[in-house]
Amino acid sequence: MIPYGKQTIDKKDIDEVIKTLKSDYLTTGPKVKAYEEVLAEKLNFKYVVAVSNGTAALHLASKVLLHQGDKVITTPNSFLATSNSILYQKAKPIFVDIAKNGLIDLDLVENELKNNPKIKALYLVTFSGLPFDDKKLRYLKDKYNVKILLDNAHYFGEDSGICDIATYSFHPVKHITTFEGGAIGTNDKKIYKKLLMLRNHGMIKDNSMYPWEYKMVDLGYNYRLSDVACALGLSQLKKIDKFLEKRKQIVKYYHKNLSKKVKPLYPYNKNSSYHLFVVKYPFKSLDEKAEFFIKMKEKGIALQYHYIPINQQPYYIKKGYFKKFKNMQEYYLQAFSLPIYPSLSKKEQNFIIKTLEEML
Numbered sequence: 156m157i158p159y160g161k162q163t164i165d166k167k168d169i170d171e172v173i174k175t176l177k178s179d180y181l182t183t184g185p186k187v188k189a190y191e192e193v194l195a196e197k198l199n200f201k202y203v204v205a206v207s208n209g210t211a212a213l214h215l216a217s218k219v220l221l222h223q224g225d226k227v228i229t230t231p232n233s234f235l236a237t238s239n240s241i242l243y244q245k246a247k248p249i250f251v252d253i254a255k256n257g258l259i260d261l262d263l264v265e266n267e268l269k270n271n272p273k274i275k276a277l278y279l280v281t282f283s284g285l286p287f288d289d290k291k292l293r294y295l296k297d298k299y300n301v302k303i304l305l306d307n308a309h310y311f312g313e314d315s316g317i318c319d320i321a322t323y324s325f326h327p328v329k330h331i332t333t334f335e336g337g338a339i340g341t342n343d344k345k346i347y348k349k350l351l352m353l354r355n356h357g358m359i360k361d362n363s364m365y366p367w368e369y370k371m372v373d374l375g376y377n378y379r380l381s382d383v384a385c386a387l388g389l390s391q392l393k394k395i396d397k398f399l400e401k402r403k404q405i406v407k408y409y410h411k412n413l414s415k416k417v418k419p420l421y422p423y424n425k426n427s428s429y430h431l432f433v434v435k436y437p438f439k440s441l442d443e444k445a446e447f448f449i450k451m452k453e454k455g456i457a458l459q460y461h462y463i464p465i466n467q468q469p470y471y472i473k474k475g476y477f478k479k480f481k482n483m484q485e486y487y488l489q490a491f492s493l494p495i496y497p498s499l500s501k502k503e504q505n506f507i508i509k510t511l512e513e514m515l
Contacts, residue, residue, distance in 0.1 A: 156452075157507065159459035160328030160430075163398065163497045168390045175386035182381050190385035191338070193392050199313040200321070200340035202347035205333075205385060206354055209308050209324025211378040212337035213240035215353050216320045219346050220276055220302050221246045228267055229278040230259040231464040231483050237280055237306050238465050249274065250466045252480035256421040257282040257433060257490075260482070261291050268299045276302040281310035283461075284428035285421065289315045309430035311395065314340060328496070330398055330428060331391035333384040354378045401497040402429040408504055409434075409493065414512045420490065431461055435489040436515060444488065447514060454510050459492045 175186060187205055195203040206212050217240040221227065225246040229238050230253060238248045251267055254260040259279055268274055277295065279287060287305075296303055296317060303317060308324035311331070325336035341347055352359055357375025361368050391398075406429050410419060413434070420433040438444040451458050464483050466476040494507060 156455055156457050157494050157499075157503055158457045158496075159492050159494050161496050161498070162327035162332045163394075164332075167393075168387055171386045171390040172383055175383050178382070180382040183379050184382040186382040186385040186389065187380060190333075190380075190388045190392075193389060194323075194338055195340070197313075197392060197395065198311075198321070198323075198340050199316070201342045202340070202344065204339045204347065204350040204354060205380040205388075206337045206339065206378040207380055208335045209322060209326065209337035210236040210240070211376070212322035212324070212339045213237060213304075213306065214243055214376070215350055215378060216304055216322050216339055217241060217244045217246070218353055219349055220304060220320060222275075225275040226271065226273050227276045227278055228259075228264055228274055230280050230282070231466050231480060232257060232259070232282055232462055232486065233280040233306065233465060234308070234462060235465060235468065237278055238471075241278060246275075248278075248476070250476060250478065250480070253282075253482050253486060255482065256285060257486065258285060258287065261288065261295065265295060265299075268295065268301065272299075274299070274301060276304060278304045278306060280306040280308075283420065283431040283433055284309045284311070285424060286310060286312065286426055289317060292317045309428070311399065311428045311430075312426070316342065319343065320346065325388060329430060330402075331388060331395055333380065333388040333391070336380050336384050336388065349373075398497045399428055402495055405429075405495050405499055405504060406432055408501070409508070412505075412508050414508070414515065416515045417511065429495060431492045432495040433461070433490050433492050435486070436491070438488055441488060444491070448491070450514050451510065454514070456494065456507055456510055458494075460490065461492055463487070 191203045191205050213236050221244040223245040226249055227241045227246055228249045228251055231250045232253045241248045251263045252260055302319045305318040305321040307321045314321055321340045323338040325331055325333040339350055353375040357371050357373035358369050359372055361370050410423050417434040417436050448458050
């Protein structure tokens with residue numbers, strides 16, 4: 156079975172994990188700090204905090220950025236964790252339709268900002284790995300005085316310095332993996348210090364009276380990432396440029412050889428880190444699309460779809476968020492994700508392309 160995504164692990168990764176397993180530190184130790192420092196350099200942040208997964212990253216970021224009752228613009232085209240993290244803080248997500256490239260439509264975002272001056276933040280998802288227009292983001296941030304969180308679970312690249320916080324995921328299907336794992340990037344030292352404290356039960360060390368003393372100053376969580384996980388992450392980071400280049404090579408091959416029956420979600424973009432390669436086909440119904448998925452799986456290709464509109468999930472409907480957006484509905488009907496990961500062979504790519512042509 157060819158999956159839509161998978162990790163790429165080699166002997167060097169395994170050796171680094173084994174070496175750490177034999178060391179004195181398994182949980183929080185020197186590998187965590189080393190991993191955070193290398194990540195910060197790669198992503199162009201002053202500070203990075205490694206956490207247990209991408210959802211934990213969003214949760215802590217929301218704990219820092221939001222207050223109860225805050226209104227936050229976000230996209231229906233993401234995994235549940237993006238908007239769930241807003242609800243964790245008892246804030247209110249405001250869903251806005253997507254553009255044709257799968258990203259939230261920034262023109263519609265501005266319309267919402269004009270009509271609702273109480274909006275405090277934008278939670279934007281770099282869907283599939285495609286970055287936003289930096290000039291437009293800077294304009295929105297400055298004109299409307301909003302905080303910006305970039306959910307970069309799909310994106311790996313240098314930050315432009317516009318966002319207040321960016322969050323990352325290192326699940327096995329992402330660009331690099333730490334088994335599970337996530338991270339938060341920021342250039343604000345005050346935010347960084349608070350994230351460190353919230354990651355570890357809301358505790359700070361205070362040795363002013365006794366050498367064993369610690370104090371809980373806020374309600375935090377156990378969202379730490381282990382030394383073993385960070386050992387794998389450090390090894391994976393050494394290969395990130397190669398991983399990203401291989402993804403782009405696969406995308407170029409798809410663009411060149413795919414049947415005209417399927418259309419890539421957007422033209423080839425060298426700035427995309429291509430966590431996903433999404434294409435569209437004019438299915439007549441979701442039932443027809445489901446039948447196609449089943450037939451592809453019978454041939455040994457596990458397609459995937461990203462994502463069911465968040466605001467059409469049962470919990471969100473119950474909370475009053477249901478709305479059908481024109482572009483999101485079209486996207487939901489037509490889009491699907493083809494397999495893409497660094498170890499996907501040319502033979503497998505050709506098989507996928509050939510099978511697609513036959514099935515469609």
